[in-house]
Amino acid sequence: MDSRQSLHKPDFEVAGREVHVAQQPKRPLSKRILAVIWDSWDKSPEERAFVAKIDFWILTYVCIAYFVKYLDQTNISNAYVSGMKEDLVLTGNDLNYLTTYWTIGYILGQIPSQLIMLKIRPSIWLPTLELAWGFLVMGMAAAKNVKTLFVLRFFIGLLEASAYPGIMTLLGNWYTPAELGKRSCIFQASSAAAQMFSGYLQAGLLKMDGRYGVAAWQWLFIFDGIRERGFDHLTMNEGIIGVPIAIYGYFAIPDQPTSSKARWLKPDEKKMGIARMEAVGRQPVKNLTLKKLLSILKSWQLHMFCAIFTAHVLGIRIYSYFNVWLKSTKRWSTAEVNLIPTAGYGAQLLSTLAYAWISDAIGKRWPVIVGACVPAIIGCIILSVWPASNIPAMMAGWILTFLETGAGALIITWIQEICSASAEHRIVIIGIVEAIAFTFQAWVPLFIYNTGKAPRFPIGYQMAAMFFALEAVLVLVARVLNKRFPLKGKEIDELE
Template sequence: MSAEAKVDQTGKELIAPSESSVVRNSDVEEKKLLWKLDANLLPAVIILYLLSFLDRSNVANARIEGLAADLHITGNQYLTSLTLYFIGYVLFEVPCNIILKRTTPKFWLPTLTLLWGIVATLTGVTQGLSGFFAARFFLGVAESGLFPGVVFYLSMWYKRRERQYRVSLFFSAASLAGAFGGIFAWGIAHMRGVGGLNGWRWIFIIQGLLTVVVSVIGYWFISNYPATAGFLTEDEREHIQARLKEDSDAADNEPFAWSAVWGAFTDIKSWLYCLAFHTLSLPLYTFSLFLPTIIADLGYTAANSQLLTIPPYALATILTGFIAWWSARVDRRAPFLVSSSLVAIIGYIILLANSDPTGRPGVSYVGTFFAAAGIYPSVALALSWPALNVYGQTKRAVVNAMQISIGNLGAVIGTQLYRPVTSPRYILGHSFALGYLAANIVVTIALWWVLDRENKKRDLHQAKKVGGSGDDEVGSESGWPNGEHPSWRYNL
């Protein structure tokens, strides 16, 4: 990059478009274009993730509606079924994103949805422990590619500073699913006896069939990438390509390369992104999978427990969107992530401090609000961070998958912590969640420091180049790792 070259706010060299391209794209209004992208992209992927989270977490609602009794499943066997889901999820995360990179979103995302919809539906007719175990494992396999796939997908449409808010809105479907799950479970449970089936079976069957229907429609409403999107005009396609090229690598025609995969696994920042989610996945999934049980064990009926799960999730949904907007507005992630984790820690302190949950159920219920209010915004911020910072399409796809895969090992651990013998205080589970959230703060601060150090190193290189003193002391432009240009700046 020459000393005269212009750079944008991220430090990346601006590629000047041709004069004709400038004239042709000058009529495209940026704000209207973003609204158009949001309207055509976000509802589709949010609906898919809402269904994904419903189909993985509705087992918690089914449990208090008679699943364990009908299938003669003990408390520990139920925990094993949750673990099997995450084992399938973790094992197939990276392969699924590699398939996405080598195929297309329009094919791969609806196909994944169709597969898990079928598995979810079949869960409702399983007759024994082995069938239930198999259903949970293959549900994890089928759902494993959706979240990292969509994060990568959105990174191919939006500029870096625009991605976090969109990824966070996408993730907010998780807390929204918790709220809807409670409503659905409460209503569907009243179908007890229809067709000779218990209410918990209808929870799986109806939500699974809904997923199958939506997946088939998805082959039409999921777009591929900007260059071929049918809802865009030719001017809009050119404008999107130009704005992405100025901002990041999203407009590059990058072929798949195994060296980029290796680069993802050998970059220390990749592992810090993984740990940032790992330290949140345990509280996230223990909360979503056990909240109905935790509330029921406070002394509420099954029906009331389903309904009482709704308010904490509703609060989490609102705060996830608001904090994502605020964080994007000030262009900072780490301080908001740390603050949100602290809020969740307060929630678990309240849960642990209540020595008589059944005598004072309101105290523990308040604790669930703090936990939800902190966990979901934190996870949204952690999961959107690599989409802003990882250079290279293949590497970004792999890191997104690594983050979910390594991160969900925390969920594997968490599924074994809320054992029936620890009810109703669940000291073991709540203590682990609190400890993991504290570890998240440490990891976030470490990642913050590493990224800031990298930016300062690149600032020094840039200053030496502009000053004409050479670049031997800070590395040549071709010597930077994973093909990154030294003008690349990391978002903090």
């Protein structure tokens, strides 16, 4: 069977146009239900096997790799409330500065990494950075002062910059619109799982406080960077988590269908991958000419999504202070301060997966993104009122702020679909959008979420509510612009 004949165009919006299943022979109700539950169940046996194979290789790599990276990000906050603040004499806004230095590195690495992937295969570039990243994370456990932490956080952020945009670009190379939302959000959910695990891990490691002269918060970074081999010594050259992940990445990452050298893909499967992307109008990587670059820099897609994603990133920052509030109440033990926020991350994980299934089922991203902003706004309003004596209300407010996070994956997914006609637009815009958003995150929280004034920020909760509301409004504007000014393949071809 020709691979193209086994494909059907999904009922979805692609690059400003709506592609309906009605254009093809109508599928039975059972097939449509199966497509909502899991998108490969309604496909031909050949395509179903193909999707299952790329799911196995791609999703396992991206989820494990991002789980470990996000574990590191969460560990900073958990280590802060578990003894690092006192041991290294962190004061005032030092917690924010740790994030700021990481963010600066993350910003500087975003766009170069995306551009490098136009020349160097992701299967080489991403795992290589993973190796270097793992060794630096280990070094945090040996830090003797906050200045050392600042330096390490900068370089960790620089190496980590490739992960999110690079992985989202990789997913867009292989999955159709009916599949991409689920995979993107499953990938995003791995960060929530990491945040949950970090809390449980730190609570468990409190029992090892002082063992072998290592504080509980130091064990957190050691376990993030290495595994313990026995109890007589720590092996610094074995068990590095990043090493097996990186080695796996060299084999698992298939680059893009038109240039894949993955040994686990057969020639017919590579052809099917190409045909699937052609069916939804998603173009492979071509030359990034000066004309095309200028077109990208002037496009409404770039400017609008920079604003949307920046509002999203600045808004979700608020929930990272949940454990700071818990500690300030002096109601709970250190272990409980680490464990209680896992409820928020659990809610985040479930809501992220719900967004994926809903958006794929209705064939649209924008309504789900707007809907995700609503509970977060309500949570911020509750915290703005600050019913300090009403613990259930405070808990509800904090948990609600976690629920918008999954919309971030849908924002990037929407960029991939709106820019299907040009791989260069997708790659460059995702890189710039991430860089701009985190540029603002590097300094805005220092003023509105000043940890010296935590947990009751003078304007922090009101500003977070404003960011979520602004995100929702801008998404509606982007929807209108995409209808009126879609990115067309013919216009892109003229820029070659």
